[in-house]
Amino acid sequence: xxxxxxxxxxxxxxxxxxxxxxxxxxxxxxxxxxxxxxxxxxxxxxxxxxxxxxxxxxxxxxxxxxxxxxxxxxxxxxxxxxxxxxxxxxxxxxxxxxxxxxxxxxxxxx
Amino acid sequence: xxxxxxxxxxxxxxxxxxxxxxxxxxxxxxxxxxxxxxxxxxxxxxxxxxxxxxxxxxxxxxxxxxxxxxxxxxxxxxxxxxxxxxxxxxxxxxxxxxxxxxxxxxxxxxxxx
Numbered sequence: 001x002x003x004x005x006x007x008x009x010x011x012x013x014x015x016x017x018x019x020x021x022x023x024x025x026x027x028x029x030x031x032x033x034x035x036x037x038x039x040x041x042x043x044x045x046x047x048x049x050x051x052x053x054x055x056x057x058x059x060x061x062x063x064x065x066x067x068x069x070x071x072x073x074x075x076x077x078x079x080x081x082x083x084x085x086x087x088x089x090x091x092x093x094x095x096x097x098x099x100x101x102x103x104x105x106x107x108x109x110x
Numbered sequence: 111x112x113x114x115x116x117x118x119x120x121x122x123x124x125x126x127x128x129x130x131x132x133x134x135x136x137x138x139x140x141x142x143x144x145x146x147x148x149x150x151x152x153x154x155x156x157x158x159x160x161x162x163x164x165x166x167x168x169x170x171x172x173x174x175x176x177x178x179x180x181x182x183x184x185x186x187x188x189x190x191x192x193x194x195x196x197x198x199x200x201x202x203x204x205x206x207x208x209x210x211x212x213x214x215x216x217x218x219x220x221x222x223x
Contacts, residue, residue, distance in 0.1 A: 031209040043114075043200050043214035044153075051209065087153065096208045097166040098143065100153040 002027045002092050006101035013078055013108050021073040021086055021104045029093030033071050035064050036087040038103070044087055047073075078108045111136055114203050114215035122221045128189040131218045135182050135203030141165070142184040143212060144176060147198040159184055160206055188220075196222045 003026045013019055025033065032051055036044035048057045050066040057064050061082065063074040073086055085103040092099075115134045123129050135142050143166075144156040155168040159178035176186040182203075188195055198219050202212035 032211070034211060036214070041198070041217075041219070043202075043216045046211055046213055049209075049211045089153075091208055093208070097155050097158060097168070098212060099155075100145075102152045 002090065002099045004088055004090055004099050004101035006086075006088050006104050008104060009102065010105045011107070013075075013106070015079055015108055015110050016077050018074070018076045018078070020075070021106070023071040023073070023088030023101055024069060025071070025088075025090045025099075026069075027090045027092035027099070031091045031093055031096070033066055034089045034091070034098070035071070035073055036089065038085045038087055047086075075106070078106075080108050080110055082106065083108045111138075114201055114213055116199075116201050116215040116218050118218060119216065120219045120221075122223065123191050124223050125191055125193060127191050128187065129191060129220060130185055130187045131199055131201075131220075133184045133186075133201030133203075133215060135184070135201075136213055138205065139203035139213075140182055140206040141204045141210070141212075142178055142182065143202045143204075144184070144186050145200040145202065146170075147200055147217070148196075153200070156186065191222045193222050196220060 005024045007022045035047040038044040048064040053068045087103045089100045141160045143158040146154045158166040178184045198217045200217045202214045204210040204212045
């Protein structure tokens with residue numbers, strides 16, 4: 001069965017302190033790995049889509065990487081406005097539906 | 111382009127009632143998916159529609175149903191509401207291929223009393 005596990009569940013960083021979030025996945029025939037950011041009470045906001053191992057994408061202070069078993073979301077010099085829950089999801093070829101992890105709740109304090 | 115819109119944004123119902131939620135996808139998108147989000151269970155997949163046909167279904171009871179119209183707009187219905195149905199219901203649209211990115215709406219917050 002397709003599965004997605006995110007770690008850590010929660011992360012507190014001081015402003016400027018870089019770190020990485022992990023997304024481990026098991027899926028048959030990866031069709032895409034997706035990162036989203038979600039603020040409380042709002043819908044997830046799309047960040048990145050990765051399709052194959054070795055692929056990397058960047059946007060401002062965020063960089064997403066992908067291997068055959070996991071993906072990392074690297075946050076460089078975070079700011080308080082980066083505080084949110086970061087969700088990882090995968091789509092495999094077997095059933096085609098999107099599987100979400102439970103998310104990492106990131107808090108960045110000044 | 112306008113994003114995904116969902117109506118209503120907030121809803122309060124009592125046990126036993128039924129509710130219908132609406133989703134308008136991004137223009138040109140043919141796939142609409144529905145999710146239930148609760149603090150305890152995270153994001154749970156309900157179903158996905160593509161060109162008016164249900165393409166995938168999650169593990170929810172038959173009280174949860176949906177449909178998609180020819181203009182790609184979608185509705186989901188929950189009958190005989192239970193307290194545990196209180197959640198944020200999210201709709202996401204994508205162009206249609208399995209590798210396509212899904213874009214989410216703001217959600218409908220349903221409270222069942």
